[in-house]
Amino acid sequence: RVLECRAVYLEKPGASSVAELDSMTQLARRHGVTVQVGYSRNVGTYVRRARAFAAAHPDAPNQITLFHSNPWKDEELAECFRRCRPGILFDMGCHDLAVAVAYYGLTAAGYSELRVDAAGTVLREIDGITDFVRVKFALVPRPGAPSIEFVIDRQTGAFNGMSVDGHRFLCGEPPVLYENPLPDLSPHLAVQYDYYVEAKLILLDGITAAAAAIRADPTAVVTLPPGSPTLELAREVLLLAAKLTSELSSMVAKSG
Secondary structure: OOOOOOEEEEOOOOOOOHHHHHHHHHHHHHOOOEEEEOOHHHHOHHHHHHHHHHHHOOOOOOOEEEEEEOOOOHHHHHHHHHHOOOOHHHHOHHHHHHHHHHHHOOOOOOOEEEEEOHHHOEEEEEOOEEEEEEEEEEEEOOOOOOOEEEEEEOOOOOEEEEEEOOEEEEOOOOOOOOOOOOOOOOHHHHOOHHHHHHHHHHHHHHHHHHHHHHHHOOOOOOOOOOOOOOHHHHHHHHHHHHHHHHHHHHHHHHHO
16 A cells, blocks of 8 residues: 655745745644655754753753854855845744744743843845845843753855754764765755765654554654754744844844
8 A cells, every 4th residue: 555645845935935835734643644844953963962962960050152163255245245135043043943833832822031132143235135234142042941042154254053052063063963975065055065965864764663553543744853953943933033023123223
């Protein structure tokens, strides 16, 4: 018997609106389809290493910083702003928000104590488009939790990672599970190759593991490990990107 479609890999952000994500979520649930959205850093090795370090030091403050950079040059920013609308938190910072949603309980409705670092933040208007060149902010993701810091920069190189109490864990650090075989791949994508592959293999492993159960029971579903990016997570990321963009822009405008 041929299995019907029971799992889908969907590139991030999954949809352009919360309403579309809600519709897709309802459709997937109705048909028993598991959807993994392409926030692949959630399963990246540097995230696992950082979280393992934090778990091994439970008495430490566990101050988390998520950082992310691209290598855009000054003369390329106009193109960057056009290509990356509606803004940095939808395009770059969404990955870091996805990690915070999955592992630190961040929600648009639940965060508090939002603080922007004016020295680490640049908001510019280029060719009629206003966006952040870089943004540095901190917030408390949920009541009773320690704050998380975000450092997102379009211009300081091609890297991303986490720090836990000052100990840095970077993408591309050995051991690398899957070497990038594409020499002409854009630098900011090349450093992510490892966990792009890992995310897809996790979904394929889930499909393989569930195949026999689905044959025996059509209501069985493909399951993914904790932290995997789902449609529900993608919905929260869109809500966060919109709310934080508005609040951070207002805070920067008032401080300037």
